[in-house]
Amino acid sequence: MLAIGCDHGGFKLKESLKRYLEELNIEYKDFGCDGETCDYPDIAAVVAKAVASGSFEKGLLICGTGIGMSIAANKIRGIRAACCSDYYSAKYTRMHNNANILCLGGRIIGPGAAEELVDVFLNTEYEGGRHQHRLDIITRLEEESAQ
Numbered sequence: 774m775l776a777i778g779c780d781h782g783g784f785k786l787k788e789s790l791k792r793y794l795e796e797l798n799i800e801y802k803d804f805g806c807d808g809e810t811c812d813y814p815d816i817a818a819v820v821a822k823a824v825a826s827g828s829f830e831k832g833l834l835i836c837g838t839g840i841g842m843s844i845a846a847n848k849i850r851g852i853r854a855a856c857c858s859d860y861y862s863a864k865y866t867r868m869h870n871n872a873n874i875l876c877l878g879g880r881i882i883g884p885g886a887a888e889e890l891v892d893v894f895l896n897t898e899y900e901g902g903r904h905q906h907r908l909d910i911i912t913r914l915e916e917e918s919a920q
């Protein structure tokens with residue numbers, strides 16, 4: 774199950790991607806917003822916490838650029854949020870970073886490109902192996918900075 778959210782800058786793209794997910798029978802829960810002006814860190818926090826808790830396998834966050842959402846989501850322990858606008862990054866952030874949230878820019882990419890990014894993000898497995906050691910370092914940094 775996918776947790777999704779946006780601010781006003783990402784609303785149009787979120788609505789379009791919801792229709793796409795429905796066509797593919799991919800289950801999601803929409804954590805808002807409903808198009809009104811809002812603060813992206815509030816939405817990022819709700820979606821990131823839902824993913825970090827284990828209730829949702831992955832998340833999708835959309836703001837104007839995708840950058841604010843990724844900065845905010847990455848403040849939540851256990852979250853590896855990646856802001857992507859190209860196919861290679863969306864693929865390799867799964868393979869090498871085991872990213873669990875994809876952030877997109879609603880003012881940057883159109884619906885067709887966004888669908889391809891969502892597809893590859895959802896369907897690419899983490900490689901593990903040598904990459905796990907690096908993720909362990911990130912987890913250690915997270916723990917150190919929480920002290």
Ligand code: RB5
Pocket residue numbers: 780781782783813836837838839840841842
């Ligand atoms: C909202 O205007 C905009 O700042 C937001 O959507 C996002 O792009 C922030 O990173």
